Amino acid sequence: MYKIILPFRYLFKKHISYLAFLAVSLCVFIVVVVMTVMTGLVTDFKQKNHRYVGDCVVSTESLVGFAYYEDFVNILEREDFIEGISAVVKSYALVSPKGTEDNIGVEIMGIDPVSHSQTTGFGKTLYYRKDDVSKAFKPVYAPERNGCVVGVDLMLMRDAKGRYAYRASPAEMAFAVSCFPLTAKGALAKAGTGLVNTETFYYSDISHSGLARVDSSLVYLPFERAQLLCGMAGAVKRANVIHIKFKPNVKLAAGCEKVASLWQRFVEERSGEKRADLLEKVTVQSWKDYRRAFIAAMEKEQTMLTVMFALVGITTVFIVFVVFYMIISHKSKDIGILKSIGVSNGDVVSLFSGFAFLVGLLGSVVGLFAGWLFLLKINQIEDWLFERFGFQLWDRTIYAIGDIPNRIDLKVLGIIILSAIVACLAGAFVPSRQAARSAPVEALQVNPV
């Protein structure tokens, strides 16, 4: 029982204990806030990427694309683990608003809006046709014309708080989209003639995926129109990508493996056929692998932050070690007294470990509570700082971030509390073991002679 009573008394009656308590609280506060924000950003970024591409992607890097995609789509449609399939034409184009001499290089994606919405989060990124994606390419002001869905950052400016100035309905605008059609061999399809295919599309909607690069450089076009523009609508039609969505109970790796095996069989069956060589360059990847180049950078930042905070954690262990060393040095008399009345070395260690546990537990609870309060109000605090001092954590005109993520992950919290307690126990272990090993007479500081 004394192993419970004494740690509480040491904690609340020794001012030096507050130092250890404060060090733990501060460290936990910082780690909770930074990890929550960073984990929120990374999770959000991953979710956006996942929504953007679906679960699995069959694709080629080549702008030529690959043939027989329709046959493979038919094969996939017969599989019961697949929920959505969307074949896509991907290329690059010059977009020029009609009536101007301006132009801008963009990425174009030819999609069927319905199947693409069933497979990816495309439908939810729309502003005007969110409720009826089948009309995504039908401008409200001229439904009979070919529409295009433009990345939000190509159309609208963000204000300092990251908000877009949406209009009630899309402005009547026409874009000339020009691209170089390629043959299946990769040669310019219109060599010697006009070189480029140009077609006019009317602004029908905007897409806000939350991915800065996508929103600032992507224009969606109707699939068949894009196929024609890119020279992929010949006798053997071609596409660049097939996006796939699995049914909810299908695990990502297992689903991708099945698709890869179906693709392998498909390639073998098609070998020797016209343009079958294009199939060799096609890869089957999970959404994580497909977007690895983008996600990895973010994950690396998170890893770096984790390492930095591990160093903060080590510093806390050191502070706790120093504080405990001081506390235990001051308590050598108590250790001597306890040993003189029969307390064992192990009990001395467990007494101070109990003290360390208490410091770790209470310190992390206070740090967590403060962190939770801060996170709860982090966006209001940022708004206030911005209004008063013009300070923003992320410049919303540059970064595609809305609110600062502040949803606390319970798993992360558990890890932080556990780490704080372990750090305290580690900091207290050496001095308490050293104190426990000292002879009772030495601990009592009685002149031995």
Added chain:
Amino acid sequence: MVQEEEISKRDEPIMSNDDSLLKAEGIYKSYRMGATEVRVLKGVDLAVKKGEFLAIVGVSGSGKSTLLHILGALDRPDKGVVRFQGRDLSRHSESELNRFRNKMVGFVFQFYHLLDELNVLENVFLPAMVSKGIVGWIASRGRAKSRARELLAQLGLRERGNHKPYQLSGGERQRVAIGRALMNEPRILLADEPTGNLDSATGNGILEVFEKLNKAGQTIVMVSHDERIAQKAGRIITLADGKIGHKSIRA
């Protein structure tokens, strides 16, 4: 409970050829001070009988405190044997020594050595708390607290139970230390200069407490540098040059 029975059985006398409660035979102890080895005890032989009040007198540095610590298993001799009820303490395991210090001996130190974070009552029943686990303590705390209160009443500190050690005078603190030493009804009370830090009137009060305890049957070994204080004991031995010198028995 089982543990206590085991200790009692273990500590039953296994030698019956003398009536010594505590016996030291050929005790040697030296300390290293820098490059010099200081030989403190040079073959001390001593026997303490049950119910005896023994005073060990010697000048400062004569090794009397060292001897007391060795007798109470707070320290180990370099050579020699300490027997408690016939059992060689050096053969005790660490846990047996802890139980020995908790149940069989009670220490009273010159500087009281009370825990500042505990109040007077808690300081007194601390040895009882140490010997029990949480469940055992919950079951027995009522008895322990009433025993502690009873001791404080006997020591004239009935109203001081909730005070903190720093709120007490030196004499009162020493009486709290005596209460703590007596809490588990030890077979022997070892007192190291118990009056050394007190004025003579307060010191006399403490000695009177010892005399009363001894009359009630408590075995006491007290070390002091002051022969006048030692006169209160039933037997006085002098420690000089690391050996037992003059012995006297009070009439």
